[in-house]
Amino acid sequence: MSVLIIGDVGVLDGMFHIGDEAMFEVAVDELVQRGLAPVGVSSNPTETAARYGIPAVGRLGFAGLDRAQSARRAEHLLAVGAGMAELEPDDPAREVLAALDGARMLVNAGGGNLATRWHSHVFERSTLARLARLRGLPVVVTGQTLGPDLDLPDDQIVARMLREAALVGVREPDTAALVASWGLAATLTVDDASFLGFGEGDAAGAEAARAGVVVSLSGWFAGRPADEVEQHIAALADAAARTVGPVAFHAHFGPLDPAAPARGDAALHERIRQRMSEPSTVIPTGTSRDAAALVRGADLLITGRYHPAVFAAPAGTPVLALSADRYTRIKLGGALGHWGQTGVLDLDDLPEAPQRLTTLLADSTAIRDEAAARGPRLRAASRAWWDRVAASAHN
Known part of the structure; x- marks a missing residue:
């Protein structure tokens, strides 16, 4: 069962961003463990596909656009999604829309980039979510920090995305409070990458040889x-x-x-x-x-x-x-x-x-x-969160 997952991934110019890749890696692993087949959205789909062993497609085409251009781009893509416009033959969104057509769910993975200072992320993530909803697909938002600089109309754009999501997971109390101020509910969890590399037998906080x-x-x-x-x-x-x-x-x-x-x-x-x-x-x-x-x-x-x-x-x-x-x-x-x-x-x-x-x-x-x-409780909560995410693909 295919699941489209977008993260801030894809090595460009030989530079690797550990945290962004870590959240995506964990999301892929958790979905695969639960019988799902992730397809990634990446700035470098060939590199991402090789790194994680999954199919990957390029992004929607918001990179490098100013705010006004991003708004026009979002409007055009949503018109395409509603059957009221068409994409040019070389439009980079073609691959993403084709991947959505074959998916059962969209996972909007972590995180920390939905803020006015990074308007392109606000537009890309929210537009992709609305395109998924136009197809009747459930949308899960996981591992997020929102804002704190979310000015009008960006806060309304993000709030709409969360309102239409099947599940929303945030990673600190300030973000949970922001979501609550919009009259919405979110699950407060640890960051998605918190247990990256922990084996099932490992214990959080366990004594180990430490150095330096x-x-x-x-x-x-x-x-x-x-x-x-x-x-x-x-x-x-x-x-x-x-x-x-x-x-x-x-x-x-x-x-x-x-x-x-x-x-x-x-x-x-x-x-x-x-x-x-x-x-x-x-x-x-x-x-x-x-x-x-x-x-x-x-x-x-x-x-x-x-x-x-x-x-x-x-x-x-x-x-x-x-x-x-x-x-x-x-x-x-x-x-x-x-x-x-x-x-x-x-x-x-x-x-x-x-x-x-x-x-x-x-x-x-x-x-x-x-x-x-705290480890056993937080680890169990993390597993339960990913169980809920996976279950959303079957709804």
């Missing part, structure tokens, strides 16, 4: 002076090296080729390493599963990225998360909050980071114990 510090940063400083932020982070990494152990930098968004010049997060990491007085190493970006295993085996994670925290918290790895704005604060706080951690530090408070680090490390045993206590 992993640092995984984002270059989004929300307008703050880069030199100042980078110097403070270098001082924090030095403090972690002296109090915890060896520091390794790992790019969440970086080149797949370990020999390629540093780009994305890897370039930021090199600038910070040059400012440090303690030695450090670099671990290639690798796969999403590699990234999950890495932070679960660390004594400490320092991250400005979201998914390293998602991977680390279920294993009881203490996390010091650096937030740049309300959006990153909501995501990081939500990811850690599911597991009882509270170590989110605003970039403006970086001078306080060494003291926060000391407090966090003192709580390491309690953090591991809390993850172990």
Whole structure:
């Protein structure tokens, strides 16, 4: 039974985004385990098909459009879906519409991109959902952060998509509250990638051999002076090296080729390493599963990225998360909050980071114990969520 699934996936220009790929990978695995046959929507369908062993098609054609162009594109595609217009022979949406014709359900996978700052995602996800509904297909929205910047009319567009969905899954309380403010209901779950790489016999928070510090940063400083932020982070990494152990930098968004010049997060990491007085190493970006295993085996994670925290918290790895704005604060706080951690530090408070680090490390045993206590319930809830998703394809 075919299910169309859209995620922010597809390696372009050799750059791999671990978190986006991780959510898609888990969604594919969960659907396959329940007897469904996913077909992916990807920016690079050939690469995605090879990576995950599924058929894949290209996107709807919103990339690179401004807001007015996106609105016109959505209107045209919906007219096509209603039988009132036709696509040009070379229109990229042809493959997607053909895949919808053969599907039993659309899964709108995670996440965190339905906000006014990324209008193309708002239009693509909502348009695809409406095209599915025009065909009578159920739509599931999973693993989402919504907003917090969702201005008119984007909030109305997203609210309509959720209202017409069979199921809506969100990953932090702030998003659940936003959905409730629209008079709608959503299931609050952990991020879809939380258990990536966990075997059935693994226990969240279980004692394991741990070693050193992993640092995984984002270059989004929300307008703050880069030199100042980078110097403070270098001082924090030095403090972690002296109090915890060896520091390794790992790019969440970086080149797949370990020999390629540093780009994305890897370039930021090199600038910070040059400012440090303690030695450090670099671990290639690798796969999403590699990234999950890495932070679960660390004594400490320092991250400005979201998914390293998602991977680390279920294993009881203490996390010091650096937030740049309300959006990153909501995501990081939500990811850690599911597991009882509270170590989110605003970039403006970086001078306080060494003291926060000391407090966090003192709580390491309690953090591991809390993850172990919460793990069975959260893992069971995640399995139950995917059972409900799969069941929607049969309705």
